[in-house]
Amino acid sequence: MSKFQVPRGTLDVLPPDARRRLRLVEMAGDVLGRAGYEPMETPVFEDTELFARGVGESTDIVQKEMFTFEDKAGRSLTLRPEATAGICRAYVEHGMHKLPQPVKVWTAGPFFRHEAPQAGRFRQFTQIDAEALGSDDPTLDAELILLLAEIYERAGTGPSRLRLSSLGTPGTRADYIDELKGYLRTREGELSEEVRGRLEQNPLRAFDADHPGTQAVMAEAPRLVDRLTAEDAEHFAEVRGLLDAAGLPYEIDPTLVRGLDYYTRTVFEFESERLGAQAALGGGGRYDGLVEELGGPPTPGVGWAAGIERMLLAAGEADRSGHADVFLAVPDGRHDAFLLAQRLRKAGLRTEMEQAGRSMKGQLKQANRIGARVVVIMGNTIEVKDMDTGEQRPAESTEQAIQMVDELLA
Numbered sequence: 001m002s003k004f005q006v007p008r009g010t011l012d013v014l015p016p017d018a019r020r021r022l023r024l025v026e027m028a029g030d031v032l033g034r035a036g037y038e039p040m041e042t043p044v045f046e047d048t049e050l051f052a053r054g055v056g057e058s059t060d061i062v063q064k065e066m067f068t069f070e071d072k073a074g075r076s077l078t079l080r081p082e083a084t085a086g087i088c089r090a091y092v093e094h095g096m097h098k099l100p101q102p103v104k105v106w107t108a109g110p111f112f113r114h115e116a117p118q119a120g121r122f123r124q125f126t127q128i129d130a131e132a133l134g135s136d137d138p139t140l141d142a143e144l145i146l147l148l149a150e151i152y153e154r155a156g157t158g159p160s161r162l163r164l165s166s167l168g169t170p171g172t173r174a175d176y177i178d179e180l181k182g183y184l185r186t187r188e189g190e191l192s193e194e195v196r197g198r199l200e201q202n203p204l205r206a207f208d209a210d211h212p213g214t215q216a217v218m219a220e221a222p223r224l225v226d227r228l229t230a231e232d233a234e235h236f237a238e239v240r241g242l243l244d245a246a247g248l249p250y251e252i253d254p255t256l257v258r259g260l261d262y263y264t265r266t267v268f269e270f271e272s273e274r275l276g277a278q279a280a281l282g283g284g285g286r287y288d289g290l291v292e293e294l295g296g297p298p299t300p301g302v303g304w305a306a307g308i309e310r311m312l313l314a315a316g317e318a319d320r321s322g323h324a325d326v327f328l329a330v331p332d333g334r335h336d337a338f339l340l341a342q343r344l345r346k347a348g349l350r351t352e353m354e355q356a357g358r359s360m361k362g363q364l365k366q367a368n369r370i371g372a373r374v375v376v377i378m379g380n381t382i383e384v385k386d387m388d389t390g391e392q393r394p395a396e397s398t399e400q401a402i403q404m405v406d407e408l409l410a
Contacts, residue, residue, distance in 0.1 A: 007123075008117060008123070009114075009115075009117040009122050009123030009124065010122060010123060010124045011122060017312070020312060021126065021308055021312070024128075024155055024308055024311060024312070025108045025128060025308070027151070027154055027155070028106070028108070028128045028151050028306075029106065029108075031147055031150050031151050031154065032106045032130055032147060035104070035143060035147055036104050037104040037105060037106045037130055037132075037147075038104065038105055038106070039105070039106060039107065040087065040090070040105040040106065040107050041107055041109070042080070042083070042086035042087060042089070042090055042107065043080075043086070044079060044080055044109065044110060044112075045077045045078060045079050045080060046077065046078060046080055046085070046086055046089065047075070047076070047077065047078075048066070048068050048076040048077060048078040049076070050078075050085050050086070050089055050294070051066060051078055051080075051081060051082075051085055053293060053294065054084070054085030054088065054089075054262060054290060054293065054294055055081070055082065055085055055261065055262065056202075056261025056262065057201075057261075059202070059205075059261055060205075061081050061082070061113065064114070064115075065081060065113040065114045065115050066078045066079070066081055066112075066113070066114065067079040067081075067112045067113075067114055067123075079111075079112035080111055080112065081111060081112060081113045082111060082127075082129075082305060083107055083111070083127065083129035083131075083305060084129070084131060084262070084287065084290065084301075084303055084305075085262075085290070085294070087105060087107070087129075087131050087133075087303075088133070088287075088290050088291050088294050088296070088301065089294055091103065091133055091291060091296065091299070092291060092294055092295055092296035096133070097134065097291075097296065097297050097299060099134075101133070101134030101135055102132045102133055102134040102135040102137075102140060103132070103133045103134050104130075104131070104132045105130070105131055105133075106128065106129060106130040106131070107128075107129050108126065108127065108128045108129070108308075109126065109127070110124055110125070110126055111124070111125055111126070111127050112124055112125075113125070118278060119275075119276075119278065119313060120275065120278065120307070120309045120310045120313040120314075121278065121307075121309070121310075122309060125307055125308075125309055126307070126308040126309065127282075127305045127306060127307050127308065128151070128305070128306045128308065129303065129304070129305045129306075130144060130147065130148070130303055130304055131301060131302070131303035132144060132301065132302050132303065133291065133299055133300070133301040134299055134300065134301075135300055136235070136265075136286075136288060136300035138235050138238035138239045138242065138266075139242060140302050141239045141242075141265075141266040141286060141302050142239050142242035142243055142246070144284070144302060144303065144304055145162070145164075145239075145243060145248070145268055145304075146243070146246055146248060148270065148282065148283075148284075148304050148306060149162070149248055149270070151306065152270060152281060152306075152311070155311045155312075155314075155315055156315040156316075157272055157274070157281060157311055157314035157315050158272060158273070158274050158314060158315070158316075159272070159273055160270045160271060160272050160273075160281060161251065161270070161271045161272075161273070161279075162248065162249065162250040162251065162268060162269075162270055163250070163251055163253040163256050163268065163269045163270075163271065163283075164239075164240070164243075164250045164251065164252055164253065164256070164266070164267075164268045165224075165225055165252060165253050165254055165255075165256040165257075165266075165267050165268075166224075166225055166228060166232060166233075166235070166236040166265050166266055166267065167224055167257065167263055167264055167265060167267055167285070168224060168227065168228045168229065168232045168264070168265065169229065169231075169232055169264055169265065169288070170264060170289055171229075172224075172227060172228060172229055172232060173224065173264070175227070176222070176224045176227045177203060177204065179222055179227070180203050180204070180206075180221060180222060181199065181200070181203050183221055183222060184199055184203055184206065184217070184221070185199070187217045190213045190214070190216065190217050191206065191209075191211070191213065191214050191217060192209055192211035192213065192214045194209070194211075195209050195211065195214050202261070204257045205257070206218055206221075207221075207255045207256075207257050208257065218255065223254035223255075224254065224257075225252070225254040226254070232265060235265055235266075236265065236266065239266055240252075250268075256268075256269060262287040262289065262290040262293070263285045263286065263287055264285075264286050264287060264288045264289060265285070265286040265288065266285050266286045266302065267283070267284075267285035267286070268283050268284065268285060268304075269281075269282070269283030270282055270283055272310075272314040274313075274314045274316070275310065275313060275314055280310070281306065281307070281310050281311065281314060282304060282305055282306030282307055282310065282311075283304055283305075284302070284303050284304025284305060285302065285303075285304075286300070286301065286302040287301045287302070287303070288300040288301065323350070323370060323371040324350045324351065324352050324367075324370045324371060324372045324373075325344075325349040325350045325351060325372065325373055325374065325405075325409055326344055326349055326350070326351040326352075326372060326373070326374045326375070326376060326405055326409075327351075327352050327353070327354075327363075327366065327367035327370065327372035327374075327375045327376075328340060328341055328351065328352070328353035328354065328375075328376050328378055329354055329360060329363040329364065329367065329375055329376070329377045329378065330353060330354040330363070330378050330379075331360055331377070331378075331379040332378075332379055332380070334378075336378055336398065337353050337354075337376075337378040338353065339398075340376065340378065340398050340401070340402075341353045343398075343402065344402070344405070347402075349405070349409070352370060352372070354366070360377075367387065368387070372387055373386075373387055373388065373408065373409060374386060374387060374405050374408050374409065375387060376395075376401055376405065377392075381394055382394065382395040382396075382397070382398065382400075382401050383395070384401055384404045384405065384408070386408050
């Protein structure tokens with residue numbers, strides 16, 4: 001038995017689950033592609049300063065969770081903890097503001113956060129991410145929310161709850177933060193030590209606290225959603241109206257602040273009742289100041305991230321068997337079976353053949369195991385077996401066998 005094991009907080013994705021993941025990404029790409037979102041990739045590590053400036057110095061991600069290291073030249077690099085900052089960096093670096101706006105992109109891949117592993121949460125995890133940059137139109141906010149809802153529905157994650165709020169613009173938020181700080185100082189003795197330590201830096205995070213005393217204080221705190229300017233309130237009302245028109249239910253949750261500093265205006269989160277206490281499936285929001293913060297022109301943006309592990313956990317166990325269209329059983333005639341397999345694969349059929357020295361009985365069990373719909377027995381004669389009905393018929397040649405296979409799979 002090997003003494004080596006996967007590092008804590010990571011996992012090996014074995015073939016049955018790997019197939020589910022690939023299908024999920026392909027499905028998401030199809031859903032997003034129909035709405036004009038194009039695939040994009042960024043490096044899995046970036047300059048540390050990108051995340052410090054983009055995500056926020058005071059966030060848990062930057063303060064506690066990043067995997068940071070120095071390269072051989074002494075530069076500080078960080079494995080990406082999220083996708084938006086890297087996509088915005090690429091938007092600036094490649095002058096994408098010169099393209100027709102909005103620029104709609106999506107990506108999928110590994111991300112890294114040093115946090116306590118738990119069900120559906122890992123230190124290396126996989127996310128699907130979608131972003132629309134270059135417009136503050138509320139239809140983009142609603143469009144992205146609806147696309148994510150469709151992905152969850154098609155992934156089979158079950159009933160979900162959509163929490164929705166607005167953080168306003170930076171000016172509104174700054175005034176509100178001053179008001180919130182004043183309120184929290186009057187009840188500082190009831191707050192947790194962690195919240196007191198971050199009171200000046202990031203008081204909004206107090207809304208996420210698990211500490212009972214802090215929760216009691218926050219239940220009576222002023223709400224940012226009640227302090228929105230007329231323009232911000234109108235934007236939020238338009239987003240809600242579009243979701244209403246589309247028939248997607250939601251709950252307005254004034255305590256929803258998300259965990260990153262760059263959010264403005266719309267924020268949202270989907271939760272699944274199947275995930276227990278850690279119910280979050282994924283979410284996102286608007287970040288109208290992030291591109292400018294990273295050195296680009298003033299550029300509105302909105303997007304979301306959805307964890308694949310969380311989706312699969314909510315969707316539950318799937319059929320873990322393999323699947324194939326055709327299995328070639330080989331009592332003898334291996335050379336002919338090999339050539340027939342190549343022809344069937346080129347025709348677009350998933351085809352497997354006996355390659356482990358099983359008996360004929362074992363080969364038919366293997367065909368069942370991988371879900372083959374047709375078995376072609378390549379012996380002194382050729383037989384074609386319909387695995388649904390059990391009917392087995394002879395074929396006079398490989399050409400006739402191919403024709404029979406096509407008819408059974410039609």
